[in-house]
Structure formats: structure tokens, C-alpha cells
Amino acid sequence: MSTAPSARSGGPSSGSGFLRDCLVCPDHASPLEPPSGHDPASGMPWPDGEIRCSEGCVFPVEQGIPRFVERDNYAAAFGLQWRRFRRTQLDSHTGVPLSQRRLERCLGMTLDELRGKKVLEVGSGAGRFTELLVAHCDSVVSADLSDAVDANLENCMDISPYLLVQADLRKPPFRANTFDVVICLGVIQHTPDPEQTIATLAAELRPGGRLVIDHYAYRADRFGALLAFFSVHTPLRWIAKRLSPVAGLRLTSAYHRISDPIRRRTCRYKQLDRLVARIFATSCYYETIPELPPEICREWNELDTHDSLTDWYQHKRKPEQIHATLERLGFVNIWCEKGHRGGNGIEAHAELGRGS
Secondary structure, three states: OOOOOOOHHHOOOOOHHHHHHOEEOOOOOOEEEOOOOOOHHHOOOOOOEEEEEOOOOEEEEEOOEEEOOOOOOOOHHHHHHHHHOOOOOOHHHHOOOHHHHHHHHHHOOOHHHHOOOEEEEEOOOOOOOHHHHHHHOOEEEEEEOOOOHHHHHHHHOOOOOOEEEEOOOOOOOEOOOOEEEEEEOOOHHHOOOHHHHHHHHHOOEEEEEEEEEEEOEOOOOHHHHHHHHOOOHHHHHHHHOOOOHHHHHHHHHHHHHHHHHHHHHHOOOHHHHHHHOOOOOOOOOOOOOOOOOHHHHHHHHHHHHHHHHHOOOOOOEOHHHHHHHHHHOOEEEEEEEEOOOOOOOEEEEEEEOOOO
């Protein structure tokens, strides 16, 4: 299957009524009035202006995107990251279906099986999964807390109509109990309260809908975890995440420029590389993702190095903890596993019980 998404003219229908009606005020759950003369069913971008609710709330539309949060928030470093590495992880850019493989594995189904479903993607970043969803689904809504939405719009707006907003998933501007599928990959561990985040995602699903998530896991290798703690990564992250987003990016990029040529040589020797990584604690995928072209792999290494050093929250959980949270929220048919190549740690999907 081609890794490049289909063009707008050849994509699926836009689910026009749904894209028009799914937004509500995050404070009052009342309908929102889009900018004058704009039909949300036409997709992105929106004309700049304001959207209003009947209770008097006003939210800006800036650079074509409805904004429900301040641009400067705890995810600001992520926003800068995804604008800097706008295309790095897109299958259409790499020519390797890494994002498609991960997405379909987490979904527990093929992308073609999503046709006709209403899909919410939370934490959409620059659009590595968005471009696949928009090309295969009738009704896609994507949201991110950071201004990574600007990169997402640039990457995905010409594929097929979809809705993109900058919003906080703790106060989502969507009708509750609406979506057939809610996808949140690479995000939950970076939020203040992972369990509350999962509960908020569940509230967006209709009964019988599918939740698709992942989460950082604790290392099974205790010695390796101890080594990781006593490495340059720990004090460097303490510093980097407290810098401004621009300064943090400069620091991690400089560190990567020094470290990456060394890791590229040592990664071929596993035990040696394990020791070298205590000092040159950058991401390194030359051996683990050999199908990536070297220059793209280098860029991906730099991206993930920045990601791991500047995220404010970095929670970890065990598979049984994620499973228990899903059970407590009324999910059934739970699949929850750890350790898949190319994944984030723990991956899970489950169906919301019809009595929930």
C-alpha cells in the first residue's frame, strides 16, 4: 500500500454535517457560531475571526485554526518541536510506513475499516497519524494543546476536509458521547494526570466506541533503569525543560550534533553503546529502524532527543495499571500489551461498554 495519502478530490466524503455540528463551547457545552459565512464542512483553514457561544464566550480563529487555549502553555516546547520537524515522521515524507504500522497495530484494525466512522485524534502534533486518518476516514477531528496545529494544517489541509483545533483535552470543545473512535498516541504520559486524561477521552466516545491509547512503561531491566538514572540525561532534562522553548531547542540540537556521530558508530555494538549512551544520551535509531534513509534517521534522532529532554511531564505506568484504569471506566474487550517495536511502551485499545 502506498504511504502517500490520497488527494482531496479522490478522498472519502467529508462527513459534512458532523464537522459542522461537533464543536461546542468547552465551558458551557453550548453550540458555537463559526465566523460569518464559513461552513466548517468545507474543511481547513477557517477564515480568521471569532467563534461565539450563546453564553457570551468568544474564542479566536487565528492563522486558520480555532483556538480554545492560550498559545503559551506547558506544551509550548512540543509546539516548537513539531514546527521545526514538521515532516520528519510523516510516512509520505520518509517513504516507509512506520506510522501506518504503529497506528493499525494500536487500532487493532486496518485504516480501511475506519471508513464511515467519526474519529477524534487527540494530541495530533504535526500530523504523522492525521494524514493517514484524513485520507481514510469520512469524519476526522484533530486537536492539540500546542501550536503544533500550525504544522498539522500545513501538512494535511490539502488531503481531504477535516476539523483541526488547538484545545486542552481536559476541557474539550466537542460534544460528549459522540465519536466512534478516539485515538491518543504519544500524549497521555505528558499530561498532568494520566488517569484523568483517559477518563476525559472516554467521555468523548459513544457507547460501543473504541479508545486507542499508548503510554510510557517502566523498564523491566532494573539495572538498565538504574544506569539510565545515573546518566547525563537526568540532569540535562532537569535543565532543558526549564528553559524557554527556543533555548531548549538550541541546547538539545547542540547536544545532538556532538552525540549523534558517536552513537552512529557505537550503536552497532550493543553493550558498548549501552555504556556510551550514559554520556551521549541521545535517541539513536540507525540500527533499530534500518529502513529509514540515514539523513531522515538523523533528523528523527534529533527530534526524539528534544522530545525526551524538554517534556514537562514524563509519567510511566505498568500494563496492569492501564488495564485496571480502562476496566474502572467501563471498557470491555481490552487489549493491552507492552514492548512492540516502534511503539511508546504500552499500547492498548478497548471498547466502551454499552451500559457506561
